[in-house]
Amino acid sequence: MMDDFASETDSDYTSYWRDWFISSRGNEYFCEIDEEYLTDRFNLTGLQTEVHYYQHALDLITDVFDLDCEDDMRETIEKSARHLYGLVHARYIVTTRGLVKMVEKFKKSDFGKCPRVHCDSQPLLPMGLSDVPYQKSVKLYCGRCEDIYNPKSSRHAQIDGAYFGTSFHNILFQVYPALIPQKSRRRYEPRVFGFRVHAGAALARWQAEERTDMRKRLKDANIGLDTTKLFIEDIDGQDSETNEEAIIKANTVEVPPPSTTVR
Structure with a gap:
C-alpha cells in the first residue's frame, strides 16, 4: 500500500499519513x-490491548513517527x-x-446508492453487523427500504464492519431527523402479459x-414418528394431500354410534 509513496522520503511519508490513508483507493x-x-x-x-505496537501506530497516525526500522517492521x-485508525474511527463518527463529516459524505452519495429500483437511488450509509473486529465486513444501509446490502466494490467489501459499528447509522438519523427518507410504498407486482x-x-x-418447512421441522425434532411416518418420509413420492389425510385419519378417534334398543 506504500507504492504511491515509493518516491517520497520517510519524512514526507509520515507527514501525510492520514491524507494518504483517506485518499487511498478503497x-x-x-x-x-x-x-x-x-x-x-x-x-x-482500551485500545492499547487491541492493537499491536500501539504507540508506534499512534505516532504514525499523528505524524510524529521517527523510528528507524526495517521494512518488515x-x-x-x-x-x-x-x-x-479504524477502531478510533468507529468512536469518532x-x-x-x-457526524457532520459523515453527513457531508452521505449527501454526496460517497457510500453509494440503493440498488433497489423503488428506492430511487437513495444514498446509503455504512454500518457493521458486529462491534467486534474481524467478525463481519462492512455493509450498506438504506433508510428508505430499511434493508442492508453488500458494497459493489471488492475493495470496500474487505473493510471491517467494526470500523463503523452497529449504531452509527441509527444515531445519524436520530440527530438529523430531516435526513430520514420517506418510506416507499411501491412494491413490485408480478404480471403475465400485463x-x-x-x-x-x-x-x-x-x-x-x-408444508415443506413443517416436514423439515417435524423430522428434525423427531416428533410423532408413528403417526407421521408417511408424512415425513414420503419415500414413494406420494401426494402430500394423501399423506395429510393419513395423519388426520391416524389421529382421529372413531366414536361408535349410539346404541338403539328395539322393542
Whole structure:
C-alpha cells in the first residue's frame, strides 16, 4: 500500500499519513479524524490491548513517527496503524464533529446508492453487523427500504464492519431527523402479459413452502414418528394431500354410534 509513496522520503511519508490513508483507493468510506481527537488519550481508552505496537501506530497516525526500522517492521506498524485508525474511527463518527463529516459524505452519495429500483437511488450509509473486529465486513444501509446490502466494490467489501459499528447509522438519523427518507410504498407486482398473477397462485406457493418447512421441522425434532411416518418420509413420492389425510385419519378417534334398543 506504500507504492504511491515509493518516491517520497520517510519524512514526507509520515507527514501525510492520514491524507494518504483517506485518499487511498478503497478507503472512501472513512472520514478524516481530527488531530485533537487523536491526541486526547481519553478517546483511545482500551485500545492499547487491541492493537499491536500501539504507540508506534499512534505516532504514525499523528505524524510524529521517527523510528528507524526495517521494512518488515515498518509494514507491521503500518498494518497496526490502519487497524487503530479504524477502531478510533468507529468512536469518532458518533461524535458531533464526526457526524457532520459523515453527513457531508452521505449527501454526496460517497457510500453509494440503493440498488433497489423503488428506492430511487437513495444514498446509503455504512454500518457493521458486529462491534467486534474481524467478525463481519462492512455493509450498506438504506433508510428508505430499511434493508442492508453488500458494497459493489471488492475493495470496500474487505473493510471491517467494526470500523463503523452497529449504531452509527441509527444515531445519524436520530440527530438529523430531516435526513430520514420517506418510506416507499411501491412494491413490485408480478404480471403475465400485463395481468396481475392470481392471488391463489401466490397462496398455493406459500402453502407449499409452509408444508415443506413443517416436514423439515417435524423430522428434525423427531416428533410423532408413528403417526407421521408417511408424512415425513414420503419415500414413494406420494401426494402430500394423501399423506395429510393419513395423519388426520391416524389421529382421529372413531366414536361408535349410539346404541338403539328395539322393542
